Amino acid sequence: xxxxxxxxxxxxxxxxxxxxxxxxxxxxxxIVIALAIAYFIGKDQNQYDGITQNYIKVNLGFDYVFIxxxxxxxxxxxxxxxKNASDxxxxxxxxRTWDWQRSHNLSPWEMTIGKLFGxxxxxxxxxxxxxxxxxxxxxxxxxxxxxxxxxxxxxILVAILTHASSAITALLAIRKAxxxxxxxxxxxxxxxxxxxxxxxxxxxxxxxxxFSNGYNGSTIDTYWFGLKLSLNLVQFINxxxxxxxxxxxxxxxxxxxxxxxxxxxxxxSFITYLIINQFGTYIDYSVLxxxxxxxxxENLLFSSLVLIPMMGILAxxxxxxxxxxxxxWKKFYEGLLIRNWKQINNYAPLWLISFLGFxxxxxxxxxxxxxxxxxxxxxxxxxxxxxxxxxxxxxxxxLALLSLPLFMLRDFGILLYLHAAPRHKRAMGxxxxxxxxxxxxxxxxxxxxxxxxxxxxFVPIGEYPQWSxxxxxxxxxxxxxxxxxxxxxRVQLEN
Numbered sequence: 001x002x003x004x005x006x007x008x009x010x011x012x013x014x015x016x017x018x019x020x021x022x023x024x025x026x027x028x029x030x031i032v033i034a035l036a037i038a039y040f041i042g043k044d045q046n047q048y049d050g051i052t053q054n055y056i057k058v059n060l061g062f063d064y065v066f067i068x069x070x071x072x073x074x075x076x077x078x079x080x081x082x083k084n085a086s087d088x089x090x091x092x093x094x095x096r097t098w099d100w101q102r103s104h105n106l107s108p109w110e111m112t113i114g115k116l117f118g119x120x121x122x123x124x125x126x127x128x129x130x131x132x133x134x135x136x137x138x139x140x141x142x143x144x145x146x147x148x149x150x151x152x153x154x155x156i157l158v159a160i161l162t163h164a165s166s167a168i169t170a171l172l173a174i175r176k177a178x179x180x181x182x183x184x185x186x187x188x189x190x191x192x193x194x195x196x197x198x199x200x201x202x203x204x205x206x207x208x209x210x211f212s213n214g215y216n217g218s219t220i221d222t223y224w225f226g227l228k229l230s231l232n233l234v235q236f237i238n239x240x241x242x243x244x245x246x247x248x249x250x251x252x253x254x255x256x257x258x259x260x261x262x263x264x265x266x267x268x269s270f271i272t273y274l275i276i277n278q279f280g281t282y283i284d285y286s287v288l289x290x291x292x293x294x295x296x297x298e299n300l301l302f303s304s305l306v307l308i309p310m311m312g313i314l315a316x317x318x319x320x321x322x323x324x325x326x327x328x329w330k331k332f333y334e335g336l337l338i339r340n341w342k343q344i345n346n347y348a349p350l351w352l353i354s355f356l357g358f359x360x361x362x363x364x365x366x367x368x369x370x371x372x373x374x375x376x377x378x379x380x381x382x383x384x385x386x387x388x389x390x391x392x393x394x395x396x397x398x399l400a401l402l403s404l405p406l407f408m409l410r411d412f413g414i415l416l417y418l419h420a421a422p423r424h425k426r427a428m429g430x431x432x433x434x435x436x437x438x439x440x441x442x443x444x445x446x447x448x449x450x451x452x453x454x455x456x457x458f459v460p461i462g463e464y465p466q467w468s469x470x471x472x473x474x475x476x477x478x479x480x481x482x483x484x485x486x487x488x489x490r491v492q493l494e495n
Contacts, residue, residue: 009106010114011121014088018122027122031072031129038068062140069133070155076130077159081123085163086170088119093174094182108254116250120163127159154236157243164246171253172321223282234281241277245270264348271357274310278303301368304361308401311358312408319351319412320428324419330491351412359405366398399465406472407460411435413479420486 042064106114117124131152138148173183222231229237252262282299328347335343414434418427438458446454456468 008110008114008118010111010118014118014121019125023122024125027126028129031076031126031133034072035065035068035133038064062137065133065137066141069130069137072133073127073130073155073159077120077123077127077155078162081120081159082162082166084119084123085116085166088115089167089170090174090183108251108258108260111254111258112247112251115167115254116160116163116247127156131155150236154239157236157239161239161243161246164243164250168246168250168253171250171257175256175323176321225280231283238277241273245273261346263345264350264353265345267350267353271311271314271353274314275307275357275361278307278310301365304365304368307361308358308365308404311354311361312404315351315354315358315408316411318349318354319415322350324416326420326490329487333487333491355405355408355412358408362401362405366401369398396465399469400460403460403465403468403472406469406476409476410472410479413476413483417479417483417486420483420490 039061042060042062134148134152170183222229222234224234224237248266252266255262279300281303329349331343332347332349335341335347411431415427415431418430443455443459446458456464457471460468460472
């Protein structure tokens, strides 16, 4: 590990490029000035005293320093660092030096660590001073007496998670470009920052207590695989795992860039982790009232309903982002024919694994339905609220859920069929148009025409969920048959 960090050519190259004397001095000067301003702003604040019922002068200078330190860390390390993590890859691609970079005698792990910490080295330098500001102000903030080390570790983990995710999106972007033109530094980094800031905000808030307190100052209990923990601590554990998966994902993407074969075990393990972790997390809302208390079987049902949209996004995401490599599909198909499990594992499409995970979650949800109370679960904000708004009753729910993977299979078939055409550069655009018609325009027109009874043909909701299953099965069967015929014809043509 020491060689990966301290003798890494990528990190050395960025150290010489980024750390001029002026920049070394500028970063701490800027941070110290910003924290000094924050201190003087908070030094003389009016605060209402409930005992005397008057406003009194209080010194909140160190509170403001702590908040400013966190804000600067978010801006310098997480947001700016995420941009640098992606720009470092995209700029090399646009400058036509990416192929030369890959030809260096660096292992995928060396490249992973080099790109993850090399391009963001100056950001981490600034982050050290932000952490210093937190440590200096922490003892003077009355509400905070514990948890500072874990909070700093949490911020570091979120930064690594964001940087790794940003680098992965950059690699996916240049792979999609495939040498055609330049890749723009899109706004996806901003989207990533806002997504991860939603994770950060409840954890680092200065009014919501430390690890020893509950979430939002309440006493909501959270059980993680039988252990009673605060939501903040569960969030910390989950962020640690997601950081590991993000770094592993970056490594696997660099392996692909080096033309190594990636087995599917890592993705299978990630899907398995998501499912087991969600089922292992139990939140007791009974502090809000006895009617909010969920029994164990109801929590299993609630968790499975949370997993359905999560797994659905993963399935569609992997289908869209994963390269549609015919050679890999052919090897996967040949592995199935001869039952070569190693070949199947090496060439299995990630979207297929994600779809099977989605299908498993749907089956588990249907299995747990008889043991849950729909009226109880409607109280808890979440997926059941959405189902009720669609007018799906408890009796119709199993059939409505069963139609989901069938409609997904239809959508996947459309994209893959269009991509199998000789001219498939616009396959994604054509798929978006088709799905827009199937899920948006046609159901909208039927609704306006008060033909709700025909919605089952196009979407997994409507007055006749049993016919939604039949309709989705027919559509999925037709597109799957056409796709299989086209695939077999191409295999025979190449043989």
